[in-house]
Amino acid sequence: MLTAPSPPRQAEPAGDPRRWVMLAVVVCATFMSSLDTFIVNIALPTIESALHASFAQMQLIVAGYTLAFAVLLVTGGRLGDLYGRKRLFLLGTSGFTLFSALCGVAPTASLLILFRIAQGGAAALLVPQVIAFIQVSFPASERPLAFSISAAVGGTASVVGQVIGAWLLVANLFNLGWRAIFLINVPIGIGALLASSALLRESRTTSLHRLDYSGAALLMLALTALIFPLVLGARTGWPLWSQISLALCLPFLLTFLLYEQRVTRQGRLPLISLALLRQRRFLAGLLTNLLANILFAGFLFLLAFYLQIVLRLSPLQASYVFLASSLSFISSSSLSPLFSSRLGKWSLSVAAFLVTLGYLFLLLAALWLVGQWGLLPLVVALCILGSGMGSLVIPLQPKVFAGIAHEDVGAASGMYTTATQAAAALGTAVIGLIFAAFTATYGSAQPAFVLSLLVLTLLSLVLSLTVLPLRS
Known part of the structure; x- marks a missing residue:
C-alpha cells in the first residue's frame, strides 16, 4: 500500500553508553502508571468504608x-516531540509522584477523585516519552530488546496490580490501610525523578511548529465521549446521558480527522500525522493492540467475578490465582526476543494461537474440570493464556514502531497507548454488559461466565487475522 511521503528522517542516534541504565529508570515510571490503573480496584470497599x-x-x-x-x-x-521528551518526562514524573502522595493523604472522597484525575493527567505526560526515548536513543539493532523490556514491565504491572493491592491491604504497612496503595509510589517516583534528571539526555524534533491546540481539544472531546460512558455507563445501567455520549463520539472523531487533514494541507504540524494511519504496519499494530487489550481486560473482569462469586474465594485467595497468569506473562515476556528470533515472521501468529488455546482451555476448565480437579485446570489455562499474551504484546511494539519517523514518534506513542487505555475500558464495559445479560437470562453466574468466555474465544480468532500484516 502506498503511503504519504513523510518529512526527512533524522540520522540514527549514536548509542549512549548509559542507555540501558536510562531505560531501567524510565520503565520504573511506566510501572507506576500502569500499576495505578488496576491496583485501586481491590481497595474500593475499604476506601468506601473509610471515606464514607x-x-x-x-x-x-x-x-x-x-x-x-x-x-x-x-x-x-x-x-514531548515539540518541547523536549526529557522535560515532559520529568514534569510527568514529578506530577505523578506529588498527586500519588496527595491521594494517599486525601481526607475526603471528593479530594481523592480530584487528585486521581490529576494523577492520570501526569501519567499521560510521562508514558509516551518512554517509547519515544527508546526510538530516538537506541540503535535499530537494540530497539526490539528495549521495547520488549518496556512492554514487559508495563504488562507485568497491569497483571499483578490487583495482587500487589491485596498484599498491601493485608500487610497494612504502618497502619496506613488503603492509603499504602498510593503512597508506595512516592519513594519510587522520587528515585526515578532524581535518576532521570541526571541520566536522560534531551531530545525533540527540529520543527519550529507549535502544538495543535484545537486538534488536541477535539481529540479530548471525542475520547471523553467514548471512554467516560464506557467506564461509568455499564456500572449505572447505561443511562440516557451515556447513550447520547457514545452516539456523539463518532461525529467528534470525524470532525477531528477532517480538521487534522486541513491543518496538514496548510503546512502546519497536526496533532496526529494522518500518514501514520495509512501505514499498513502501524494500522495493523494499532488494531492488534486494541483487540489484545479488549480480550485481556474482559478476561480480568470475568475471572474476578468467577473466582469470587462462583468459586467464593476471598480477594486475597483470588489474587493468588491471578499469579498463574502473572508469572507466565512475565516468563514469556522475558523469552519473547528468543521466541521471535526462532519463529521469525510467524511468532505473532503462534502467540495469537496460544491466546485462543488459553481461552478454549478456560472453557473446558469452567465446564467440567474445576469441580473434579480443584483449581489446577484453571491454573493451567491461565498459564497458557498468560504465555500467549506475553508472547504477543511484547514483540508487537518494536514491529509497530520500526518504520516511524523520529518527528512523529511521540504522537505515534500516544496513539498506541491511547488504544491500550480505550481497549481496557471497552473490554470491561462490553464483556460486563454481556455477562450481565447472560446472568439475567439464565439466573446464574456460572453459565453467564461460560458464555462470556465463548465470546472472548471467538474474538481471539479475529486476533489471528490482525497479526497477519505484521509478519514481514
Whole structure:
C-alpha cells in the first residue's frame, strides 16, 4: 500500500553508553502508571468504608484516572516531540509522584477523585516519552530488546496490580490501610525523578511548529465521549446521558480527522500525522493492540467475578490465582526476543494461537474440570493464556514502531497507548454488559461466565487475522 511521503528522517542516534541504565529508570515510571490503573480496584470497599464515599464517588475514583490518562496521551506525546521528551518526562514524573502522595493523604472522597484525575493527567505526560526515548536513543539493532523490556514491565504491572493491592491491604504497612496503595509510589517516583534528571539526555524534533491546540481539544472531546460512558455507563445501567455520549463520539472523531487533514494541507504540524494511519504496519499494530487489550481486560473482569462469586474465594485467595497468569506473562515476556528470533515472521501468529488455546482451555476448565480437579485446570489455562499474551504484546511494539519517523514518534506513542487505555475500558464495559445479560437470562453466574468466555474465544480468532500484516 502506498503511503504519504513523510518529512526527512533524522540520522540514527549514536548509542549512549548509559542507555540501558536510562531505560531501567524510565520503565520504573511506566510501572507506576500502569500499576495505578488496576491496583485501586481491590481497595474500593475499604476506601468506601473509610471515606464514607457514595457509589458514584467510588466510580469516579476509578474512572477519573482512566479518563484523564487516556484523553491526554496523544497530546502528551506530541508535547514531548515539540518541547523536549526529557522535560515532559520529568514534569510527568514529578506530577505523578506529588498527586500519588496527595491521594494517599486525601481526607475526603471528593479530594481523592480530584487528585486521581490529576494523577492520570501526569501519567499521560510521562508514558509516551518512554517509547519515544527508546526510538530516538537506541540503535535499530537494540530497539526490539528495549521495547520488549518496556512492554514487559508495563504488562507485568497491569497483571499483578490487583495482587500487589491485596498484599498491601493485608500487610497494612504502618497502619496506613488503603492509603499504602498510593503512597508506595512516592519513594519510587522520587528515585526515578532524581535518576532521570541526571541520566536522560534531551531530545525533540527540529520543527519550529507549535502544538495543535484545537486538534488536541477535539481529540479530548471525542475520547471523553467514548471512554467516560464506557467506564461509568455499564456500572449505572447505561443511562440516557451515556447513550447520547457514545452516539456523539463518532461525529467528534470525524470532525477531528477532517480538521487534522486541513491543518496538514496548510503546512502546519497536526496533532496526529494522518500518514501514520495509512501505514499498513502501524494500522495493523494499532488494531492488534486494541483487540489484545479488549480480550485481556474482559478476561480480568470475568475471572474476578468467577473466582469470587462462583468459586467464593476471598480477594486475597483470588489474587493468588491471578499469579498463574502473572508469572507466565512475565516468563514469556522475558523469552519473547528468543521466541521471535526462532519463529521469525510467524511468532505473532503462534502467540495469537496460544491466546485462543488459553481461552478454549478456560472453557473446558469452567465446564467440567474445576469441580473434579480443584483449581489446577484453571491454573493451567491461565498459564497458557498468560504465555500467549506475553508472547504477543511484547514483540508487537518494536514491529509497530520500526518504520516511524523520529518527528512523529511521540504522537505515534500516544496513539498506541491511547488504544491500550480505550481497549481496557471497552473490554470491561462490553464483556460486563454481556455477562450481565447472560446472568439475567439464565439466573446464574456460572453459565453467564461460560458464555462470556465463548465470546472472548471467538474474538481471539479475529486476533489471528490482525497479526497477519505484521509478519514481514
